[in-house]
Amino acid sequence: MNRHRRSMLKRGVALASLLIGAVSGAQAGPYSNAYFFGDSLTDAGVFAAIPGVGANSHFSTNPGTIWAQNLGVRYGLSVTPSYAVVPTLPVYGFTPIAGGNDFAVGMGRISLAPTGPSYAVGIPPVSTQVDDFLARGPVDRNALYAVSGGHNDVIAQFSAVMGGGTLAAGQAALVTAADDMVAQVTRLQSAGVRNLIVVGIMDISRTPYAHEAAQLPYSAELQSLVSTFNTALVTGLAGKNALYFDTSRLLGTILANPAAYGFTNTTDAACAAALGCPAPAGTGGYLFADPKHPSEGGHRIISDWVYSSLEAANRAGLLSQVAMARAGAQWRSIDSRLQEFENFGYTGQxxxxxxxxxxxxxxxxxxxxxxxxxxxxxxxxxxxxxxxxxxxxxxxxxxxxxxxxxxxxxxxxxxxxxxxxxxxxxxxxxxxxxxxxxxxxxxxxxxxxxxxxxxxxxxxxxxxxxxxxxxxxxxxxxxxxxxxxxxxxxxxxxxxxxxxxxxxxxxxxxxxxxxxxxxxxxxxxxxxxxxxxxxxxxxxxxxxxxxxxxxxxxxxxxxxxxxxxxxxxxxxxxxxxxxxxxxxxxxxxxxxxxxxxxxxxxxxxxxxxxxxxxxxxxxxxxx
Missing domain, CATH: 2.40.128.130 (Autotransporter beta-domain)
Structure with missing residues (x-):
């Protein structure tokens, strides 16, 4: 009898040792990092080194943050530029920053050089941004990736139309630009990226820029060019593993009820040009920082929208997870009845x-x-x-x-x-x-x-x-x-x-x-x-x-x-x-x-x- 009890004790100790060691870790958050590609909408401060810019380096109501930085904060991630401007003439240079994760650069197009000032021809387009990112080595599959761009391509074609070019030629060029954007998405995914979002362009025809005297007669053409680009982009992304954010639609939603989103002025711009401009007093309720770019409040709406959508996407998995965990609840009462029969027997019904x-x-x-x-x-x-x-x-x-x-x-x-x-x-x-x-x-x-x-x-x-x-x-x-x-x-x-x-x-x-x-x-x-x-x-x-x-x-x-x-x-x-x-x-x-x-x-x-x-x-x- 004593040997039997000692044997049981040994088995119990061995089993307890196994149980004590049964510890498992869990992943702490959805994304290990975040990488951004695009234009001024997503630029995290590349131009800070230009004299007079400094802390007012965002295309927003400075020194307010942009949507990408806001999103990073929500996920506990720092979002910093991947380039630093070298503001020397005749052409600005752009030096890569090894630790940066925001490759977006203001005035950047999708695959072509800017049509603006001659000193800006060296601004890396989205295609070059992707080149520089992929040159770093293997991608992080657990990171979030956001691709945006196209605003400057639309502006370039709109300028050509105002200068006498045909609308059809502008539309054709924007279809090509949208295809180039889809190509960048494909390149990233081919390299192993899986958590990817695409942020479309805002409807520039509904910004203060479109209502300035020079542009106002061409508002229909501008709206057509925006629509052409967005339609081509959506068509190219169809079926792809990417979540597309229609910011033109978001802008329309805000303009339909601006007060609900905290805006008191949706027609004027806080600054003539956002870059280098600290937000003037009394412009806290402005939707636009300058004629083309959203204010800090506008960026906040974009980042909240992206964040809530990503969280909805990730947390939907709870439905099947909770249902799986509940299987045992139905079984526990049955287990006790089986155990009663197996240990002591049961007769009747x-x-x-x-x-x-x-x-x-x-x-x-x-x-x-x-x-x-x-x-x-x-x-x-x-x-x-x-x-x-x-x-x-x-x-x-x-x-x-x-x-x-x-x-x-x-x-x-x-x-x-x-x-x-x-x-x-x-x-x-x-x-x-x-x-x-x-x-x-x-x-x-x-x-x-x-x-x-x-x-x-x-x-x-x-x-x-x-x-x-x-x-x-x-x-x-x-x-x-x-x-x-x-x-x-x-x-x-x-x-x-x-x-x-x-x-x-x-x-x-x-x-x-x-x-x-x-x-x-x-x-x-x-x-x-x-x-x-x-x-x-x-x-x-x-x-x-x-x-x-x-x-x-x-x-x-x-x-x-x-x-x-x-x-x-x-x-x-x-x-x-x-x-x-x-x-x-x-x-x-x-x-x-x-x-x-x-x-x-x-x-x-x-x-x-x-x-x-x-x-x-x-x-x-x-x-």
Whole structure:
């Protein structure tokens, strides 16, 4: 007997050592860095060395920041120029800065030299910016990449039209420019870039520049050129792995209700030229810093829009992640019934009712932040022992699990209905059990968006399915009223969430593609149970300690775009593999031949992605 106890103690110590080592790390944020390419809209201060410019080096209401810098702050990233101007005549030089991540340069075109002052002919176009970036070596696949440009190509063709050139020639040149922009996107993606956004050009025909005396007679031509470029760009990006931001549409949305976005003046410019111009007093409500460029407030709206859209794209993966984590809630009440039969036997048949409350602490992973979720599950079941060796039943369950996107970005109302079947077989001290379930999933998403002072909501509904199955084998040692022994199990689950679009047609509404996740977990553990009588009530306490391991590490993806858009961004979601511990304890009490009560508690520790704790209460009524 002493040798038997010492053997059990050794096994317990070995198992505990495995569990203590079951620790897994998680990715802290969605992007490791951010790289930008483009023109003055995205220039982070390349021209600071020009005398008289200094801190007023942005094409905005200086010293305010631009949208790319604002976006970097939201992700904890520093955004600095990749070039420094050398302001010597007759031609300015541009020296690469090794640590810079913003390659955009004011007055830059897509692939041609500027048509402005002769000293600006050396300004690197977007194509050269991409050349210089790729020359640095292998790309960072976990970084964010933003490509913009085309404003100066439109201005160049518009100047040609005002000078007597034909509109058709200008349109043809802009189609070529848009194709060149798409080519830069293709080059980056061919090099391994995957998190890529394209920021289109603003409708210059609706800026103060278009209403100046020289340009006003040609406003229709200017609008046509802008439309030609944007249409060609959208056409070229169709089907590509890129999220396209239609800033012309955003500008139109702001101009339709400027006060809601915090603007009091949308017709005048704060400065004649933004570069080198500190913002004059009283221009805080201006939409435009100069005739062509947005003010600090305008840049804030752009960055908020990009940020909220990227966050929506990344956090949509929570739908399938939470649904996957919930598979165990439906099983816990069934597990206790299987355990009762395997350890102490069961005769006859009966019904049982179970409620399960679980709390999940979620780790940050990719674009999904850390957070807390909780949910309640209800199960009604029928069970029957066919004989001393065979036992089985069916259950119907309902779960309600509202959860947040995190950071006040919205929430999801999640419900599921689950039908399960289970069975067990005993052969002497050996036993085996199996369980399979199908769940219908329903999601109602509400997403909160803040664009500067303007707040709005986007909502959408979708459904899905979860198929799951598991099996377990074990062996029971009997020592008086105590039953204990090893166990081994395998569990598989697959979650499919249908794609959906948010209900509005606004500039912030997004569409989400289908999602699919799979899980394959193994389990090795030891369980113990006992039988005693307390105050005339038969009580059977139990406990279990196991080492579980998630094996599925395949990366799955889903796509996200804007409602009505033709391009979308592929978002990767990988299972967090690794080992972790699960501990559970509880009791079953038989108050009479027709009333039984079960209470159980469980928790995981060291689990990759989620740590789940739960309490399950089951009321049984044999008959």
């Amino acid at each position: 009966g019904v049982f009712f179970s409620t399960d409350y679980s709390y999940s602490k979620r780790d940050a992973s990719g674009g999904i932040p850390s957070g807390d979720d909780s949910g309640t599950n209800f199960v009604i079941g029928y069970e029957k022992a066919l004989n001393d060796q065979m036992f089985g039943g069916v259950t119907l369950g309902y779960g309600h699990v509202p959860f947040d996107y995190g950071n006040n970005l919205g929430s999801v109302n999640y419900d599921e209905w689950t039908l399960s079947g289970f069975g067990a077989y005993k052969l002497g001290a050996f036993y085996a059990n199996a369980l399979a379930s199908y769940s219908r999933l329903d999601f109602a998403s509400t997403r909160r968006i803040a664009l500067g002072p303007f707040n709005t909501v986007e909502s959408g509904d979708t459904g899905g399915n979860r198929f799951a199955a598991k099996g377990q084998v074990g062996y029971n040692f009997v020592f008086g009223d105590v039953v204990h022994g090893p166990l081994a199990g395998l569990a598989w689950a697959r979650v499919d969430v249908n794609g959906f679009s948010e209900n509005s047609s606004s500039v912030t509404a997004m569409s989400y593609g289908d999602q699919a996740r799979e899980s394959l977990r193994s389990r090795l553990g030891w369980q113990v149970a006992a039988e005693s009588h307390w105050f005339g009530v038969r009580v059977r306490p139990y406990g279990q300690l196991s080492y579980d391991y998630e094996h599925k590490d395949d990366e799955r993806t889903y796509r996200v775009g804007f409602v009505g858009g033709t391009s979308s961004l592929e978002i990767a979601m990988a299972n967090l593999t690794g080992g972790y511990g699960t501990m559970l304890a509880g009791f079953n009490a038989e108050f009479s031949k027709i009333v039984r009560l079960g209470v159980g508690a469980s928790t995981t520790f060291g689990q990759p992605g989620d740590r789940i704790s739960a309490v399950t209460v089951t009321l049984g009524a044999p008959f």
